[in-house]
Structures are given as C-alpha cells and as structure tokens.
Amino acid sequence: MSEEMTSKERFVNALEMKDVDRMPYGYLWFGAGNNVLKCMNASMIDVYYSAEGIARAQILARQMYHHDNVMSPWGCLLVEAEALGTRLNIKDNRYPTIAGYPLSSASEYDRINPLDIEKSHRIDTVVHSVGILKKELKDEVFITGAMLSPLMLASQLLEASSLYIEMLTEKENVHELLERLTQSCILYADRLIEEGVDGIFVENGGNTADLFSPDMAEEFMLPYTKQLYAHIQNNGIYVISHNCAEHAFHDMEASLRPDALNFAFGDVNTLGKKYGIECTKIHKKAGCSPRYCFKELEKHGICLMGNINPNVFCRDSLDDIEHEVKSCMDCAPEKGFILSTGCEIPLSTPIEEMETLWRSISPRL
Numbered sequence: 001m002s003e004e005m006t007s008k009e010r011f012v013n014a015l016e017m018k019d020v021d022r023m024p025y026g027y028l029w030f031g032a033g034n035n036v037l038k039c040m041n042a043s044m045i046d047v048y049y050s051a052e053g054i055a056r057a058q059i060l061a062r063q064m065y066h067h068d069n070v071m072s073p074w075g076c077l078l079v080e081a082e083a084l085g086t087r088l089n090i091k092d093n094r095y096p097t098i099a100g101y102p103l104s105s106a107s108e109y110d111r112i113n114p115l116d117i118e119k120s121h122r123i124d125t126v127v128h129s130v131g132i133l134k135k136e137l138k139d140e141v142f143i144t145g146a147m148l149s150p151l152m153l154a155s156q157l158l159e160a161s162s163l164y165i166e167m168l169t170e171k172e173n174v175h176e177l178l179e180r181l182t183q184s185c186i187l188y189a190d191r192l193i194e195e196g197v198d199g200i201f202v203e204n205g206g207n208t209a210d211l212f213s214p215d216m217a218e219e220f221m222l223p224y225t226k227q228l229y230a231h232i233q234n235n236g237i238y239v240i241s242h243n244c245a246e247h248a249f250h251d252m253e254a255s256l257r258p259d260a261l262n263f264a265f266g267d268v269n270t271l272g273k274k275y276g277i278e279c280t281k282i283h284k285k286a287g288c289s290p291r292y293c294f295k296e297l298e299k300h301g302i303c304l305m306g307n308i309n310p311n312v313f314c315r316d317s318l319d320d321i322e323h324e325v326k327s328c329m330d331c332a333p334e335k336g337f338i339l340s341t342g343c344e345i346p347l348s349t350p351i352e353e354m355e356t357l358w359r360s361i362s363p364r365l
Contacts (some may be wrong), residue, residue, distance in 0.1 A: 007068035007155075008198065008313075011142035015199070015238050015259045015303045017121045017336040023329065023359060024338045026305055027067035028201075028242075028262075029146065031345030032313075032354045036061045040357050048074065051128035053109075058108030058129075059136060066358050068338075069142040072202040075344045077203060080148055080188055081156035083120030084112055094347065098266035103158040104200035106166045106173040111332050114183040117191070129232070142199065144240070145192035149204040150181040150224040152215075164212060167220055173221060186231050199238035199259070202228070204319035207253055218324045236352045240305060243254045244343040254300035258299070264342020303336040308357075310341045313349040318356045 005013070005021045013020045030036070036057050037043060047053025052163060058070040073079050076095040082088055085102030117123055123210055126145075133143050148156070155163055166176050182333075189200055207221050229239045241258035253261055307328050312320040327340060339361065345354075 006140050007189050008139055008142045011068050014336060014338050017303060024068045025066065026338045026340030027065065028341055029289040029340065029344045032349040033347045033352045035293065036064060040130065043320045044226040049125060051121055051125050051132060053131035054129035055136065058133060062097055063352055064198055069144050070133055071146055071201060072133065073126045073146055077148060079126055079155055080153050080184060081118050084157060084184060087158055087210045101157060101159055106158060106170055106177045109173060109180055112177065114180055116189055117187040119182050123188060123191060123355050127195045130192060130195040144199050144201045145197040146201045147185060147188055149202050149228065150185055151271050152203050152206045152249045153181045153185065154178060155206060162285055167216055178220065178224045183229055185228050189232050193235050193237050197237060199240055200201050200232050200241045201242055204241050204243050205245050207249050209247040210245055214249055217252060217254055222252060226256050229258055254302055258302065260303035260305045260338065262340065264306055303338065304333065304343045305338040308341040310345050314346050318353065321353060321356050322360045325357065329332050
C-alpha cells in the first residue's frame with residue numbers, strides 16, 4: 001500500500017488485521033516522560049493532575065518520539081482505586097504509590113460503590129484530558145484511554161496477598177467484590193468512550209502463573225474481564241489487552257477476544273543458558289515462549305503489539321536498543337502488528353536512547 005495513511009488509519013488497520021502503509025509504532029503511558037517534562041519546564045505533579053497538562057504532555061511526547069497514538073491516563077495504575085477510596089502518596093516527580101487500602105477483606109465488598117466513579121475529580125481530570133486530545137488531534141491520531149481489569153483493580157483496593165488468600169478461602173466474597181468492580185470499570189469505560197477515545201488499553205497483568213493457577217485465573221479473571229471487554233467493543237471501541245507478565249496465560253488472554261494483545265515475553269533462551277534449564281519446556285502450559293517467536297500468538301488471529309524489552313533502556317547500551325528493534329521487526333507478522341515496548345519505557349530514559357530507538361525503527365518502516 002503506497003498511499004500514506006494518518007496515524008489513526010494506520011493503527012486501526014493494524015487492529016483490524018488489514019494492510020498498512022508502514023508498521024504502526026505504539027506508545028505506552030508516558031514513556032521517557034522526564035524529557036518531555038523538561039521541555040515543558042514542569043514537574044510530574046504540575047501536569048499529571050491537570051487535564052490540560054496531561055494532554056499537552058502527550059502531544060509533545062508524540063512530536064518528540066514519533067509514535068502513532070497518545071494515551072491518558074499515564075502509567076499510574078491507581079486512578080480508579082483513588083476514586084473508590086484508596087489513599088495515595090503523591091510524588092513530585094514520579095507516579096503516586098498506595099498509602100492505605102480501603103478494604104481489609106473482600107467481605108467488606110459493600111463498602112465499594114461503583115457510582116463513586118462518576119463523582120471522582122480524578123476520573124474527571126483524565127476524561128477531560130481525552131476531550132482536549134480529541135479536540136487538538138481530531139482524527140489524525142489514535143487516542144487511547146487506559147484502565148485496569150476488575151481483578152487488577154481489586155489488588156489496588158485490598159492488599160494483594162490477602163486478596164489471593166481469600167480467592168482460596170472466601171470465594172463468594174471475592175466474587176461479590178469483583179461484581180462491583182466490574183460495574184465500576186464499565187462506568188469508567190463509558191466516561192472515556194463518551195469523551196471520544198478510539199480504543200481502551202486495559203492492564204490485565206494479573207493473569208499470570210506468577211500469581212496463581214490457570215483454574216483460578218479462569219474463575220476470577222476471565223468472566224469479569226470478558227464482560228468489560230465485550231461492553232467496550234459493543235460500543236464500537238477497540239480493546240488492547242496489556243499483559244507484560246513473563247508467564248502470562250496468553251491462550252486465556254486471547255480467549256477474551258481483545259482487538260490487540262500487548263505482550264512482553266521473557267527471554268527464555270537467556271534464562272536457559274544462565275540456569276541450565278529448559279525453560280520453554282517447563283513453562284509451556286504457562287505461556288512461556290522464546291522471546292522473538294510470535295507463532296504461538298499468531299494462531300489466535302489477534303493483532304499483536306510489542307515486544308521491545310523496556311529493560312534495555314537506562315543501561316547505556318544503544319546497541320541493545322537497536323538489537324531489540326531489529327529482532328522484533330524481523331519476526332513480526334505481515335499484518336496485525338504494532339511495534340511497541342512490552343511495558344512502559346522508564347521515565348528517566350535519556351533522550352539519546354529515545355533518538356536511537358526512532359533511528360532504529362524509521363529506516364525499516
């Protein structure tokens with residue numbers, strides 16, 4: 001296809017497994033954000049809690065890094081949790097952290113009111129930033145909202161180890177909690193959709209053998225996340241399912257039928273050499289596969305989004321960045337692929353490394 005596409009057209013065609021004029025380049029959250037903040041003469045706290053600041057920073061990041069999408073909110077995973085009662089430690093130059101959970105047990109599920117999503121100033125800020133992006137970028141750029149899956153949100157409202165124990169000992173209470181959180185997620189998704197997002201990027205990294213068994217994931221993750229994804233898609237909006245866990249249940253992730261899977265396989269060949277084990281064979285059922293082999297995921301007929309390892313940044317090795325880009329692009333499917341990192345590029349990544357990333361990508365597009 002020779003005719004040049006807009007960034008949005010390119011992104012959408014990849015999601016729909018159609019031809020593109022070149023491989024789309026995706027951006028996650030606020031990767032290498034400190035360079036952007038420096039150009040804005042601002043700190044994280046100046047812009048992260050401002051709808052105008054979020055939008056302005058995303059537009060500037062795209063100008064600097066050349067990607068085909070923008071995203072709001074950024075890498076903070078606590079937006080919905082804050083709306084539902086989680087107390088935060090607010091940081092000047094990095095993402096907030098949890099100061100206190102609103103629940104001590106899933107049995108307190110009735111303390112969660114999904115309608116609090118609609119009353120939250122934090123939610124309003126994020127939603128209004130999407131509106132600004134839509135007004136400024138119109139239909140030229142793919143606008144992505146970001147949120148958590150219900151099970152991931154539960155781990156931000158109740159300390160994770162307690163939640164996982166209660167998934168074994170207090171199943172009914174956990175299900176009651178997840179029912180409420182699914183409704184909370186749907187209300188948040190509706191706000192993003194009303195404001196004009198093209199797609200929603202859902203953090204579902206809890207779907208992994210690192211935390212629990214496939215049976216537990218099928219019981220506590222699958223039905224609730226599937227309900228959320230179906231609701232978003234029934235409203236004509238694309239779903240990108242993000243799971244950067246090394247031992248993610250990728251077959252189960254694909255069964256959710258997102259429009260794209262953003263993934264980050266672990267480097268099992270390196271692990272095998274280091275520890276003298278046949279990692280692929282041991283972890284086969286958990287989804288572990290060689291780093292740059294996409295064949296097992298291609299069979300699902302879903303757009304794939306990845307797989308540059310964000311750990312190659314901030315290591316003073318430009319060669320490693322070039323190697324990641326080359327390896328991912330060489331192995332990518334001809335259709336249905338968006339080049340991106342498997343998770344967020346560190347905020348403190350030097351501008352030289354981001355320039356190397358783009359130089360490695362652009363000659364091959």
